[in-house]
Amino acid sequence: MFLPGDPEMPTVPSETPSRIVQTLARHGYNADREAVTLLARAGDPAAAIEAVVSAAGDDTLRITSSDVRACLDSNAVATGAAVAQSTPAETPETTDSQPENPQNARPNTTSSTPTTTQENQPTTSESPHETEGSKSTGRKEVVAEPTGTADHTQNRNPTPAEITGDITGRSTGTGEYSQFVTTFRDRYEQLSKLLKSRVNHRPATAIADMPGGSDAEMIGLVNDIRSTASGHWLIELEDTTGTFPALVMKDRPIAELVDELLLDECIAVQGTLADDSGILFTDSIHFPDVPRTFRPSTADRHVQAALISDVHVGSQEFMADAWNRFADWLHTEDAEAVEYLLIAGDMVEGVGVYPDQDEELDIIDIFDQYEAFSEHLKAVPGDMEIVMIPGNHDAVRLAEPQPGFDEELRNIMSAHDPKITGNPSTVTIEGVSVLMYHGVSLDEVIAEHPEDKASYDEPHKAMYSLLKKRHVAPQYGGKMRLAPETKDYLTIDTVPDIFHTGHVHKLGWGKYHNVLAVNSGCWQAQTAFQKKVNIDPDVAHAPIVDLDTLDMTVRKFA
Numbered sequence: 001m002f003l004p005g006d007p008e009m010p011t012v013p014s015e016t017p018s019r020i021v022q023t024l025a026r027h028g029y030n031a032d033r034e035a036v037t038l039l040a041r042a043g044d045p046a047a048a049i050e051a052v053v054s055a056a057g058d059d060t061l062r063i064t065s066s067d068v069r070a071c072l073d074s075n076a077v078a079t080g081a082a083v084a085q086s087t088p089a090e091t092p093e094t095t096d097s098q099p100e101n102p103q104n105a106r107p108n109t110t111s112s113t114p115t116t117t118q119e120n121q122p123t124t125s126e127s128p129h130e131t132e133g134s135k136s137t138g139r140k141e142v143v144a145e146p147t148g149t150a151d152h153t154q155n156r157n158p159t160p161a162e163i164t165g166d167i168t169g170r171s172t173g174t175g176e177y178s179q180f181v182t183t184f185r186d187r188y189e190q191l192s193k194l195l196k197s198r199v200n201h202r203p204a205t206a207i208a209d210m211p212g213g214s215d216a217e218m219i220g221l222v223n224d225i226r227s228t229a230s231g232h233w234l235i236e237l238e239d240t241t242g243t244f245p246a247l248v249m250k251d252r253p254i255a256e257l258v259d260e261l262l263l264d265e266c267i268a269v270q271g272t273l274a275d276d277s278g279i280l281f282t283d284s285i286h287f288p289d290v291p292r293t294f295r296p297s298t299a300d301r302h303v304q305a306a307l308i309s310d311v312h313v314g315s316q317e318f319m320a321d322a323w324n325r326f327a328d329w330l331h332t333e334d335a336e337a338v339e340y341l342l343i344a345g346d347m348v349e350g351v352g353v354y355p356d357q358d359e360e361l362d363i364i365d366i367f368d369q370y371e372a373f374s375e376h377l378k379a380v381p382g383d384m385e386i387v388m389i390p391g392n393h394d395a396v397r398l399a400e401p402q403p404g405f406d407e408e409l410r411n412i413m414s415a416h417d418p419k420i421t422g423n424p425s426t427v428t429i430e431g432v433s434v435l436m437y438h439g440v441s442l443d444e445v446i447a448e449h450p451e452d453k454a455s456y457d458e459p460h461k462a463m464y465s466l467l468k469k470r471h472v473a474p475q476y477g478g479k480m481r482l483a484p485e486t487k488d489y490l491t492i493d494t495v496p497d498i499f500h501t502g503h504v505h506k507l508g509w510g511k512y513h514n515v516l517a518v519n520s521g522c523w524q525a526q527t528a529f530q531k532k533v534n535i536d537p538d539v540a541h542a543p544i545v546d547l548d549t550l551d552m553t554v555r556k557f558a
Contacts, residue, residue, distance in 0.1 A: 020036050020039045020040055020045060020049065020382070021036055021378050021381075021382040021415070021416075023049055024049065024053075024063060027053050029053070029056065029060065029062065029063050030062045030063070030374075030378075030414050030415050030416075031062060031063040031064075031382070032062065032063070032064055032065060032417050033382055033383060033416065033417060034064075034065035035063045035064055035065045035067065035068045036382040036383070037383070038065055038068040038069065038072065039052070039068055042072065048068070048071065048072060051071040051072075052067055052068055052071045055067065055070070055071055062414060155336060156336070156339045156381070156383040156384060157339070157383075158303075158339035158340055158383075158384065158385035158429070159385075159429070159430060160385065160419075161340070161385055161387050161419050161427050161428065161429050162427070162428040162429075163387075163419065163421045163425055163426070163427055163428075164425070164426045164428070165422075165424060165425050165426045165489060166404065166421045166422045166425045167401040167402070167403050167422040167485070167489050168403040168404040168421060168422045169403070171401075171403055171483065171485060172485060172486055173399075173483045173484040173485050174484075175484065176484070179484035179485070179486075180482075180484045182484065182485075182486055183482070183484045183485055183486075183487075183488050184221065184264070184488070185240060186486070186487050186488045187221070187264075187266065187471070187488040187490075187491060188219075188220075188221055188239065188240065188266060190488060190491045190493055191266035191288050191470055191471065191491060192219045192239075192266060194288040194470060195219045195266070195267075195268040195286060195288055196219065198268060198286050199217040199218075199219065199268045199269075199270055199286060200217050201217055201218060201219045201268070202216060202217065202218060203218075203239055203240070203241040203242075204218065204220065204237070204238070204239050204241050204242040204243055204244040205241040205242050206241075207273070207277075207280070208242075208244065208277065209277075210273060210277055211273075211277065212273055212274060212275040212276055212277045213272065213273060213275060214272070214273050214277075215270075215271075215272055215273075216270075216271065216272070216273050216280055217268065217270045217271075218237055218239070218246070218268065218269055218280070219237075219239065219266065219267070219268045220237030220238050220239045220243075220244070220266070220267070220269075221237065221238050221239070221264055221265065221266050222235060222236075222237065222261055222262065222263050222264060222265050222266075222267060223236040223237060223238040223243055223263070224236040224263070225258065225261055225263070228247075230250070231250045232247055232248065232249050232250050233247070233248040233250070233255065233258045234246070234247055234248075234279075235247075235248060235258070235261070235269070235282070237267070237269065244280065245278075245279050245280065246269045246271065246279070246280045246282045247279050247280065247281055247282060248282045248285075249281070249282075252282075252283075254282065254283070254284060254285050257285045259449065259450050259453070260449060260450075260453060260465065260468075262444070262445070262448055262469070262474045262475040263474075263475050263476070263477070264474055264475050264476050265287075265469045265471060265475070266288060266469075266470075266471075266474075267285055267286060267287055268285070268286040269282045269284070269285055269286075270282070270284045270286075271284070287468050287469055287470075288468075288469065288470035288471075289467075289468050289469075289470065289513075290467050290468070290470075290495050290512065290513040290514075290515055291495070291513070292513055294495050294513050294514050294515065295514060296432070296497035296498075296514055296515065296516070296550055297431050297432055297433065297497050298431070298432060298497075298547060298548050298549060298550060299430035299431055299432055299547035299548045300430075300431070300548070301430070301548060302337055302546065302548050303337055303339050303340075303430055303546075303547050303548065304337045304338045304339065304340070304544050304545060304546055304547060305338070305339070305340035305341070305342055305429060305434070305544070305545050305547055306330075306338050306340065306341045306342070306542050306543070306544055306545075307342050307344070307434075307498075307500050307518050307520045307542075307543045307544075307545060308341070308342070308343055308344070308502075308520050308521075308523070308542055308543070309343060309344035309345055309346060309391070309438070309439075309500075309501070309502025309503070309519075309520045309521075309522065310344075310345065310346040310391070310502045310503065310505055310520075310521070310522035310523065310524060311323070311343070311346065311347050311348070311373065311376075311522075311523045311524075312346055312348065312349045312393065312522065312523060312524035313347065313348050313349065313363070313369055313370075313372050313373040313376060314348045314349035314350070314361055314362060314363040314366075314368075314369030314372060314373075315349035315360060315361065315362060315524050315527065316360050316361065316362045316527075317360070317524045317525040317526065317527050318349070318362065318523060318524055319523050319524065319525055319539055319540050319558055320376070321558075322523065322540035322557040322558040323376055323379075323523055323540075323557075324376075324379060325540075325557040325558075326540070326542055326555070326557045327376075327379035327380050328379075329555065329557070330380055330381050330384070331381055337546075338384070338544060339383075339384060339385060340384065340385050340386075340387070340429050340430075340547075341380060341384050341385070341386045341387070342386075342387050342388075342427065342434060342436060342500060343386070343387070343388045343389070344389055344391070344436050344437070344438055344439070344500050344501055344502040344520065345388075345389050345390055345391025345392070345393075345394065345423060345438030345439075345502055346390075346391035346392070346393040346394060346438065346502065346503070346522075347370065347373045347388065347390075347391075347394060347413070348366065348369035348370055348372075348373055348393060348394065348395075349361060349363075349369060349393055349524070350366065350369070350393035350394065350395065351364070351365075351366050351369075353392070353393050354529055355529070356529070357529070359528075360527050360528060360529065366395050367408075367409075367412065370395070370409055370412045370413060371412055373413065374412055374413045374414070374415050377413065377415045377416065377418070378415045378416075380415075380416065382416050384416065385419070385429070386416050386417075386418035386419065387418065387419045387420075387421065387427050387429075387436070388405075388413070388418050388419070388420050388421075389402075389404070389420075389421055389422060389423040389424070389425055389436050389437075389438060390402050390403075390404065390405060390422070390423050390438070391423065391438035391439075391440075391502065391503060392438065392440050392503070395409060396423075397483065398481050399481040399482060399483035400423065400424075400440065400441075400473055400480070400481065400482060400483060400490060401422055401423060401424060401483060401485070401489040401490060402422055402423040402438075403422045404420040404421050404422045405420050421436075422489075423436070423437060423438045424436060424437035424438075424472050424489070424490065426494070426496060429547065430547045432497045432498065432547045432550075433494070433496045433497045433498070434496060434497065434498040434499075435472075435492065435496035435498070435499045435500065436500050436501075437472045437499075437500070437501050438501065438502055438503050439459075439501035439502050439503030439504060439519065440473070440479060440480060440503055441466065441472060441473035441474070441475070441480050442454075442459060442462045442463070442466075442501065442503055442504050442519075443478075443479050443503075443504070444473075444475050444478055444479060444480055445462040445465050445466065446459075446462050446504075447478075448475070449462070449465060453465065456504055456506050456535070457506065457508075458508050459501070459504050459506045459507075459508045459519035460508040460509050460510045460517045460518070460519055461508075461510075463499055463501060463512070463517040463519060464510075464512040464517060466492070466499075467492065467495075467499060467512050467513070467515055467517065468512075470491060470492040471490055471491050471492060472490050472491075472492065473490045495515060496515060497515065497516065497550065498515070498516045498517075498518065498545065498550070499515055499516070499517045499518070500518050500519075500520065501517075501518070501519050501520075502519065502520055502521075502522070503519075504519060505521060505522040505524070505530075505535060505537035505538065505539075506519060506521060506537065506538050507519065507520065507521035507538035507541050507543075507554065509543065509552060516545065516550050516552065518543050518545070518552070520541070520542075520543050521537065521538035521539065521540075521541045522537050522538070522539055523539060523540055524537065524539065525537070525539055539558055540556065540557040540558030541554050541555065541556050541557070542554065542555045542556075542557065543555075
């Protein structure tokens with residue numbers, strides 16, 4: 001390791017934030033975004049870095065903008081190391097405090113629907129604007145690995161992401177039975193509001209008192225689904241007053257909707273009571289759903305976000321070379337508009353997640369895995385806004401909603417000051433809301449639905465089902481662990497513009513009622529365990545979303 005003042009101390013070959021971050025990392029320091037900006041604008045960045053490192057205390061972990069200013073204002077740096085006094089038009093400030101300048105908005109340099117295909121950049125003919133019932137995979141374009149230079153000076157100015165729906169620091173659950181009742185009651189209250197404008201709901205006890213042959217409508221959670229001896233379907237619904245059975249005849253068109261139902265989801269039914277008022281013959285089934293009139297918000301300038309997940313650092317199959325190619329590409333002119341990086345869980349491989357996992361680990365200790373992940377994160381441009389949520393391989397509780405990482409792990413992953421929030425959370429960037437959910441419940445949806453409605457090859461269709469149910473994890477039990485809370489944090493009370501998940505290690509996207517649904521694949525090649533359970537992952541893809549149009553391109557780095 002080079003010491004401050006050592007004649008062989010590494011220099012900064014160019015004044016890019018990425019070079020500065022990498023140089024500081026070699027000395028064992030992280031740095032906040034403004035500190036990197038100040039160093040990049042110094043007349044002699046190498047001398048400025050040497051001065052800052054020399055002045056840092058033994059217990060310093062992060063270089064701040066105050067540390068840099070103190071060195072630049074002192075005699076520790078030669079006169080040429082002072083911050084260049086250029087105008088904003090010549091050297092745009094990259095801190096969060098700079099007001100947006102519409103005149104500096106960049107034109108759309110990445111065509112979302114190209115009419116010509118560059119050599120070695122295959123495209124597919126399917127449209128990204130997939131609607132419900134479409135047979136398309138939702139894949140618009142996969143662009144081969146870029147060949148541009150990483151020496152381009154970036155001009156990013158992301159606005160801070162706004163976070164809502166974060167459970168971190170607000171969890172009150174102790175696991176008592178009464179708290180589960182509270183959670184499901186809140187689920188019913190939230191989702192029934194979305195259905196009451198469509199049906200004239202009557203409580204279960206009131207329906208039981210109605211005369212036979214009456215028309216009746218009810219909103220309830222699905223308490224049970226079973227078939228009768230004649231092949232019809234009996235759905236038991238529960239509201240806050242009790243339960244009531246609804247019968248769906250097998251020869252009715254709505255019978256196919258029964259295949260989509262999950263236990264504990266909220267639906268509404270309409271029908272006619274039997275003569276003895278003991279059962280409701282169902283004519284229609286309604287889901288909370290996304291209104292077909294929904295129109296998403298978009299950014300007022302051309303800016304992009306990279307959506308990735310399931311990095312799995314620590315696994316023997318983590319694709320470090322592909323990650324480095326991705327990070328290098330983010331430093332190129334082609335990626336200048338990519339100002340946001342959203343990571344939907346599983347930063348590391350974890351420990352003890354599945355049988356014999358220790359035989360497939362490259363890094364055994366969980367904290368060392370996060371240290372390694374942090375080093376890889378440092379290769380990402382320092383002027384990008386990064387948002388991360390945990391997944392089921394991460395060192396947080398397995399029960400959902402999952403709080404964000406604890407303070408110790410946050411300190412380890414402090415490169416670039418990422419925003420760390422819980423799973424799920426809604427992240428708003430440039431006015432565009434992104435519902436980030438790791439996606440454990442997708443296993444349940446795929447297992448319970450017909451293949452044409454949800455499959456691992458088309459994971460975005462399983463996401464459509466969650467949007468239709470307005471809940472990211474409607475079925476409790478199986479692989480889905482629920483943490484009882486005073487509020488159900490897993491409902492989709494507000495329709496997002498983008499729905500981003502991971503977990504299943506498959507790439508797929510499309511649009512459901514104008515909501516862009518993206519499952520972003522992974523950065524881990526097939527493990528021995530995945531081979532046993534027939535998982536063939538889509539690796540090293542980076543979906544890039546144009547926030548001003550919600551069109552998407554996928555970059556491939558392996």
